[in-house]
Amino acid sequence: MNEVNDNEEQFVEVKTREINSNFYNYFIAFACFSWSVFQLYIAYFPLNTNISRSVHLAFAVGLVFLLYPVTFHKKAHSSLPFYDLVFCVVGVVAVLYPAVYFYELADRTGDYITQDIVISFLAIIVLLEAGRRVMGPALPIICILFLIYDHFGPYMPDIIAHQGASFEKIAGHMFLTTEGIFGVPIGVSVSFIYLFVLFGSLLERAGAGQYFINLAFSLLGKYRGGPAKASVIASGLTGMVSGSSTANVVTVGTFTIPLMKKAGLSRTKAGAIEVAAGVNGQLMPPIMGAAAFIIAEFLGMTYTNVMMAAVIPAFACYLSLFFIVHLESVKLGLKGINQSEFHSRFKIFVSGLHYITPI
Secondary structure, rough: OOOHHHHHHOOOOOOOOOOOOOHHHHHHHHHHHHHHHHHHHHHHHOOOOOHHHHHHHHHHHHHHHHHHHOOOOOHOOOOOHHHHHHHHHHHHHHHHHHHHHHHHEEEEEEEEHHHEEEEEHHHHHHHHHHHHHHHHHHHHHHHHHHHHHHHHHHHHHHHOOOOOOOOOHHHHHHOOOOOOOOOHHHHHHHHHHHHHHHHHHHHHHHHHOOOOOOOHHHHHHHOOOOHHHHHHHHHHHHHHHHHHHHHHHHHHHHHHHHHHHHHOHHHHHHHHHHHHHHHHHOOOOOOOOOOHHHHHHHHHOOOOHHHHHHHHHHHHHHHHHHHHHHOOOOOOOOOOHHHOOOOOOOHHHOOOOHHHHHO
16 A cells, blocks of 8 residues: 555656756746747747747747656656757757748748758657647647548548648648648747737736735625635636636636635535636636637637627626526535635725736
8 A cells, every 4th residue: 555655656746847956947947038038029020930930839849848757757857868858959950940941941842852851750750749748648649640641541431531642741741831830820829829828927927816816705705605606706807817727727726725615615516616617717808718819810800809709708608607606505505704814805906906907
C-alpha cells in the first residue's frame, strides 16, 4: 500500500516545469516579455503575414519545450534534459525557416528542394510533439490520422476516396504555404488572440479576478445558496477578462468551492457548478474563447459583431445556471454565508471601478 502511495506522489497535477534556477527562470521571463513586445510591435507596425506567423509560432514552440516535460512525472518537472534543449532549438529553427527564406520560397512555390521538404518534416514532427505535451495525445493522433488519409486516399472506401498526395507534397503544403500550419487559426492568434489574452492576463494579475469574486459574494453571499450563486456570477464576470475556461475555473473555484462545501453542497455538486460556470466564461464578451476570433476571421466579420451576437446566449447560459443553482439550494435547504466576512457592497463596487473601465 505504501508503495502505491509513493508512486502516486511522484506524479503532479501541474504540467509546467518548476526548476530552481535563476538563469532558467530569468530566461523564461525574458522570452515571454520579448514575445509580448513583438506582438505589440506588429500590432502597430504590421509585418509580412508569413513572417509574423512564423516568429509567433517560434516563440510558442520554444517555450513549450522549455516549460513542458515529455512526461508528467515529478522528476521531469524539476530538470531540463538535453533532448528538450535539442527539441527547442530544432523546433525554433525549423519554424523560423519560412521567415528566413521567405523570398527564396516564394520564387520556388510548388517546386521545393530537398532542404525545404526535410525542414517541413522536422517542423511537423516537432509541432506534433509540442501539441502532445500541452494538449495530450488526442489532438496529435487526429492530425496523424488525417495526414495518413491524405496520403492513402486512393486506397480508401469509394465514399471517402481521393487522388492522394505524396508525403513530400503533403509536408510542403502543410508547412510552406498559408493553407496548413500557417493558416487562418494561427493568423487569428497573431492578430487578435494573443493581444486579448495579454490584456486579460494583465487585468487578472492586477486583481480584477479577485475583485469580481468579492463583488459577487457581497451581492449574493447572504441569500439561500449564496456561495453557489456567487460562484456563477463570479465566473461570468471573470470570464469577461479571462477567455479561458481552465483559468476561470482555477481562479474562481479555488475560492468558491470550499465555501460551497461549507454551505452544505457536496464536493461533487460544488465542482460541477464551478465547472459549468467556468466553461461558460468563454462565451462572455469582450474577451471570449479562441474560437470566437476564428469565427470572425472565417466569416469575414468584425470581432465586435461576434461579441454582440454572443451577449444574449451568454446571458441565457448564466441565467439558466443561476436558476438551476437556486432550485438545488431550495431542495437542499441551503443557507447563505455570514455577510460580515465582506465589506459593504458599495465599497467593494467602488474599489474596483478601474477594472471595469478598460473592459
